[in-house]
Amino acid sequence: MKYLGSKTKLLGFIDSVVNECVSTISKPSNEIVLCDLFSGSGRVANHFKNRFKIVANDLEYYSYATLENLLNNDPSTVYECQPIIDYMNHAMDDVEGFIFQNYSEAGGRTFFTNANAMRIDAGVSLVYELYGNGE
Incomplete structure (x- = not known):
């Protein structure tokens, strides 16, 4: 089974490792590029965006x-x-739309909780409805 998850709980550790690495570099932090590979929801990139140039x-x-x-x-906005x-x-x-059926716990995936997946599907439905009404 493939497990996916946010790195939010690891941000303290990641931050300490990045700080240790940055302390050995003789450049200001705004000249350093931080790469967030396999970024997913972007938690790591977002955490560092005010300190470094980000590539995600x-x-x-x-x-x-x-x-x-x-x-x-x-x-x-x-x-x-x-x-x-x-x-x-x-x-x-x-x-209970596409996201719920394919990316929630009920759909056998762990991207979103059932409640969040249904909320996303509701939002998508609203956007299509507004678009259909010319709004």
């Missing part, structure tokens, strides 16, 4: 989309999107 990659397209948002977005996020978090019913 993964084979999965979801990872590209996540990393593009985490590493290159304008934080002011959160304010603009907050009403939509609030609606999605509190007023939408969960949907």
Whole structure:
């Protein structure tokens, strides 16, 4: 069985190893490139983005989309999107769609919990509905 998981619990250890390595390099941290290979959800890249130039990659397209948002977005868009996020978090019913069926615990995978997978499917359904209405 293939196990996947966030490196969030390892960030303290990873940070200490990176700090030890950086202390031996005679360059300012803003000149150092940190590579987050097999980045997945981008937790490591996001953790270091304010200290280093980041190169992150993964084979999965979801990872590209996540990393593009985490590493290159304008934080002011959160304010603009907050009403939509609030609606999605509190007023939408969960949907057992593609993500639930293929990437959740119920689908035999460990990418997302069942609840999070259904919330993602609900969001995808909302986007298609809004697009269909020309919004």
